Amino acid sequence: LLQAIAAAEVVWADETPVRVLDVKKTRQGYLWTFLTQTPAGEWLLGYRFSLGRAGTTPKEVLGGTRGALVVDAYTGYNAVTLPEGRVRVGCWAHVRRRFFEALPGAPEAREALDFILSLYRVEAEARKAGVVRTNAHRELRQKKSAPVLAALGTWLEEQTPRHLPKGPLGQALSYARKQWDALTRFVSDERLPLDNNRSEGALRKAALGRKNFLFVGHEAAGENLAGLYALVATCEANGVNPEAYLADVLLRVQTHPNARIGELLPHEWKRLRAADAS
Template identity: 60%
Template sequence: MATFSQAHQCEWRERAEGLERENLTLKERVGSIESQLALLQRTVFGKKSEKLPRVEDELRKAPGVRAPPRSREVTLKERRLKREARATLPERVIHHRVPDEARRCPSCGGTELKPLGPGKRTELIEYVPAHVERQVHLQETLACPCGAGIITAPAPKAIEQGQYGPGFLAHVVTAKCCDSIPLYRQAKALARAGMPVARTTLCDVFHEVGRATVPLASRLLALVREASLVHADETPQRVLDEGKARRAYVWTFRTDELIAYVHSASRSGVTPMDVFGGTGGYLLVDGYTGYNRVTLPEGRVRVGCWAHVRRKFFDALPTAPESRAALDFILALYHVEHSAREAGALGTQGHLDARRTTSARVLEQLATWVDEQIPRHPPKSPLGMALRYTKGQWSALTRFLEAPSLPLDNNAAERALRAMALGRKNYLFVGSDEAGRNLAGLSSLVATCEVNGVNPEAYLADVLMRLGSHPASRLDELLPHRWQPSSASAPDSS
């Protein structure tokens, strides 16, 4: 009887433990679903104030933190640049005469009126619609009286397809890569300008330019590979394959002045390995494991991104208000960077000293808080995942204490991918992997132009004329950050 009672108790104990485990699992699932629902509602229906605020905005609201004086300096600089740009615009003077019926003195009725100075001046900024022209290039041909020698002026330089000039090609590429305008929309705009061009023709010339500029894009990527600090990120890209769209990826690798995109058929670590295998330096990335192959021992040193950590804790707020403590700790880290920027000390030894004192103290407090919170939250709950992500990335996240040149976040790479994401939204997919590579290469050149304050349309129009005859040993001279416009005179239009 006792034996039966003990067995009975053991069975009920096991059943109770099973129900407890099931209950815990259900709680985790419900918490995860509630968090996903709250995130979806905030994303779709939420007010702007309910979305992740910028660090700069939160710092301005923090007590004891002054708005950075550079904000006014930036405003004044923008106004000055606008005035300078306005002064360089082509000017056309339009004279307005007083109507004949009004050429009479309103006081005495006299008609002997004389001009009073140059007249009242009013300036308007007017948009003159773009136009397409057909250029006829006449090459002078000279013959010697001896009858044996004939000299012909050089032909206009362009890529092999030759029917369209470099300015036209540069406009098509810039409109797609810089302004995210699909080729079919460009075809409609060209038709309005009086030049109907088939979308397939624009597609052909776009990829012709992509193939012609492969050496430049490859050299740009090689320079990024050699940099001591590189930001990296990736985003999906759809590729048309046998009538269906499959998922590929676009990777961005950037430095302060260079941006390189790489098209890849997958998100595996092969692409980072191909780009950075065998190199040293720092690689600033999120927690994606695809970068592990190049950040293992004897590889690049991995630097973590605090913006990703901040986003995870913010997403956990609706179901776990205690996440606010983590957000305050992270804001304190950015406060140190804000103070260094305000004092003009970014990248200096003073900046590093502030990190190793104030920031290190904040990190110590945050680490203690994370260790205390981990046992209290299910692993698959939003806060549980944020805590474990932070714990797992801690070594990379604290790497910024080693050097003042290491940023706290990877926002620079995310900004570089924004143009690709906008383009993806507009043109939906690329036609093939080769098309994806052409798009990535041309986007690298255009994005690097923008980072360095270079007009990408002027750059491409000039470089396309020079590529065929430029020495390969001096290819770097044609890269966007080193480019100088050619001094070649414009063709004679007489």
């Protein structure tokens, strides 16, 4: 599943902490998610567990691949982005969150929120018109989103000298300016989203898990957890009953040719079942 995701042109990624049981205490581990959407519209969600947050995990999954990587500003993804790897695409949801948090002490942050709202309204217009990820979508962005970005860029430059760098608004301004190239790439490529909310949503299962089971028992347990999360999440994303899928695949996998193991991934399994039914 991770190999299929790594072969895609556009990949979303994110990570979240998970506690791992150690001798008489717990230590910090991380659950990473990597996901993509196929040309047929199917969502593939992969997970990887690690004991550290360094760029080793992104490099193991996406190293040597080309395309776009939609992430936040975390430097751990630098190992697989420019100049030798994927093109980094920024997240406007993260930018908006910082300006929203600065709003109580800096009312002028509302202007940034209004600019960002305008960007999302263009995307809503594209969805309503049914032109998402088409040439018409790119043209709409260049016509309506590009002027918004130009105005926002000017506003960022004007506001930066007026605020303390360590203040909430100063930090929000700095974050947006440092990420500007990555944040504006979506205008020229209709395949790119405005944010990586998809990957954040894919990690909500881990957040629920932290409340239910508190920690994983050891590294191998974390790896098993990541594998089960990946299969179940990909089932849910493609309208496949996880129980029916696992009940069938756990039997088939014992005799299925390893060279064709991809046929047992949830989205492929759904296609085969539909073909058999017809």
